[in-house]
Amino acid sequence: MRDGARAILPLSIGAFPFGLAYGVTVVESSMNDFVGWLASFIVLAGAAQLAVSDLIDQGAPWFIVVGTALVINARFMMYSGALAPSFSEFPRRWRIPLAHFMTDQATVTSLLYDRTERQPAKRLAYYLGAGASFALSWWIGTTIGVVIGATIPAQLQVGFAAPLMFIALAVPSIGDRAALIAAAVGFSVTLMAKDAPMNSGLLIGAAAGIAFGMLAKTRASATSVVDLAEGESDVRDDS
Amino acid sequence: MTADLAIVLVVAAGTLAMRASMVTLLADVTISPRVEQALSLVAPAVLAGLVAQTLFLDGDGFRPIGSWYLAGAIAAVVAWRTRSFGWTLLAGMASVWLLEVLT
Numbered sequence: 066m067r068d069g070a071r072a073i074l075p076l077s078i079g080a081f082p083f084g085l086a087y088g089v090t091v092v093e094s095s096m097n098d099f100v101g102w103l104a105s106f107i108v109l110a111g112a113a114q115l116a117v118s119d120l121i122d123q124g125a126p127w128f129i130v131v132g133t134a135l136v137i138n139a140r141f142m143m144y145s146g147a148l149a150p151s152f153s154e155f156p157r158r159w160r161i162p163l164a165h166f167m168t169d170q171a172t173v174t175s176l177l178y179d180r181t182e183r184q185p186a187k188r189l190a191y192y193l194g195a196g197a198s199f200a201l202s203w204w205i206g207t208t209i210g211v212v213i214g215a216t217i218p219a220q221l222q223v224g225f226a227a228p229l230m231f232i233a234l235a236v237p238s239i240g241d242r243a244a245l246i247a248a249a250v251g252f253s254v255t256l257m258a259k260d261a262p263m264n265s266g267l268l269i270g271a272a273a274g275i276a277f278g279m280l281a282k283t284r285a286s287a288t289s290v291v292d293l294a295e296g297e298s299d300v301r302d303d304s
Numbered sequence: 305m306t307a308d309l310a311i312v313l314v315v316a317a318g319t320l321a322m323r324a325s326m327v328t329l330l331a332d333v334t335i336s337p338r339v340e341q342a343l344s345l346v347a348p349a350v351l352a353g354l355v356a357q358t359l360f361l362d363g364d365g366f367r368p369i370g371s372w373y374l375a376g377a378i379a380a381v382v383a384w385r386t387r388s389f390g391w392t393l394l395a396g397m398a399s400v401w402l403l404e405v406l407t
Contacts, residue, residue: 075389089385274349
């Protein structure tokens with residue numbers, strides 16, 4: 066557990082100002098302060114929580130607020146699939162409580178660890194250590210943000226912690242050409258789809274990124290088959 | 305209060321359902337290599353999209369050119385060269401503070 070907590074520590078440190086920024090946003094919005102604070106514990110997803118408080122503040126109807134948050138969080142279904150091979154070794158009754166700690170940060174950190182560690186007990190401890198310690202920092206940040214609210218000076222730029230944390234996660238997740246294409250397409254299509262209904266731009270961007278990345282992978286393996294047929298021996302599949 | 309609470313409870317339930325979806329349903333099923341390939345692309349695609357959304361967009365429009373863009377670029381370069389979360393966050397926050405002071 067300590068290994069997971071240690072690996073995620075820089076991100077946990079980043080979760081604190083991000084939580085602080087979210088707490089301040091809640092206090093400044095028309096959203097109920099207690100409910101906004103509670104969301105950090107039961108939703109545990111910064112991007113979606115920010116969207117919820119923003120949309121409530123804008124007076125959006127409830128189904129738009131819920132729909133947007135769930136669209137943003139649909140990525141967890143994909144993370145859930147990525148973590149499924151590890152979770153299949155975990156005790157059944159643990160799977161749902163553990164799934165609650167599935168943040169972007171804990172998922173990426175654990176997937177990197179699982180590449181080299183095969184032992185289920187170690188994987189579980191690592192995931193729990195990373196997930197719980199990260200969540201703790203988010204909770205502390207949110208609580209302080211809600212309590213001290215708008216007294217944080219704007220010069221501290223706590224809001225920048227959000228994009229910064231996503232940059233710190235996105236860059237190391239690019240391991241090969243296909244991943245680079247997925248990231249580039251995901252990035253540009255999200256921007257192009259910014260006016261898509263119900264804030265669905267991110268989901269459209271992600272789907273496009275995955276599709277183009279798959280295309281690159283398929284082409285790469287097709288090329289290596291052709292090269293093999295031509296008698297090349299030094300061909301390496303980059304997948 | 306009640307309306308906000310209802311919204312957050314529904315979002316929480318839906319989010320947990322999605323997080324638990326594959327790890328409970330798929331856990332005992334072997335995943336095909338093609339699906340596994342697609343899943344390996346989820347993190348770069350979604351995270352890059354989140355960078356686009358939080359760094360470049362602000363409300364309905366694009367964020368005006370300023371210190372966030374430059375600090376974001378510096379952080380990306382540091383992340384690429386060092387592959388370290390700690391250095392990336394440090395470089396990013398230091399840049400954004402410095403740029404705030406300078407401009």
